[in-house]
Amino acid sequence: MQPITLGEFEQVVLLTILRLGDAAYGVSIRKEIAVHTDREPSPGALYTTLDRLEERGLVTSSLGDPTPQRGGRAKRFFKVSAKGVEAVARVQRGYRRLLQGVTLPGVSHA
C-alpha cells in the first residue's frame, strides 16, 4: 500500500486541527494558522483543503449548534481521524530525520 502523501498546507491544517482539539472550525483554524505561521490563508484555500482532507478520510466533520452571531448557522467542527494522525506523524518523522545532523546557518535551534 502506498503511503499517504501530504502537501505542506495540508500538514499545516492537520496540525492546527490537532492543536485546537474540540474547538477546530473554519474561523478558529484560520486564526490559529495566522498566529503560528505569520500568514493568513485565504478562505478558498482553507475550505478546499478541508474538503479534500475529508474526502481522503484524513479528517471528519460534524455540525455544532447554530449561533446568532453567525446568522443562525452552525459551526462545522473538524477532527483528525486516526488515518490523518498517522499520515501527519509519518511526514513529520521524515522531516525530523532529515533535520538531524543538519546545521542551519543563523538559526539557534531547529
Next chain:
Amino acid sequence: MRKSAIAEWILSLAMPPEHVASTVGDLIEDNRGPLWFWTAIARTVVAFVWRDLAADGIRMAGNALMDWCVYAFSFLAIQALWHVPGFLWSHSYRELLPKLWSSIPAYWNSGPMFLLWIFWFPVSTQSRGKELLTWLVTGLVWISLCGLTGVPTDGVTVGVVVLCLFVRARRRFRSRISHV
C-alpha cells in the same frame, strides 16, 4: 433576498451543499466588512472550480465542450423553429441554410437564454422557487443591460459562458464522484 442567502446560493454552485451554510456562517462571524465578505465568496468558488480543473482538467473540459455542443444545437433548433415557417412561406428552401448560418454570431449575444438553460435542470430538480426567481431576474437584468447600454460586450459574454460551462461541468464531475 438577504446577502447571506445570496452568498449561500453562489457557494452552492461550487461547494458540497452540506458545507455551504457553515462556510457562510464562518465568513459572517469573521465580520470584516462587505468587500472582504464578497471577495471571500468569489475566491472560494474559484478555488473549488480550479481544484477540480487541476484534478481532472481533460474530463472537465470534455464536459464543458459537450454542454457547449448541446447548447449550440438547442439554440440553432429554436432559431429554426422560430424562423423557418415564415421564411419558407416567402422564400425558397435553398436560401434557408445561409440564413441559419448567418445567425450563428447571435450565440454570443444570447447570455440570458444560456444562463437560464444551463441552470434549468439543477433548479427544476431541487424545486427551489427562490433559485429559479434569481435566475429569471439575472436574465432580465442581462437583457436590460444589453438593450440599454450595448454592454456586455462579446468578451464579457464569452467570459460568463465559459465560467458557467465550467461551473456546470464541475457539478457533473462532483456528482459523478459522489456516486462512485
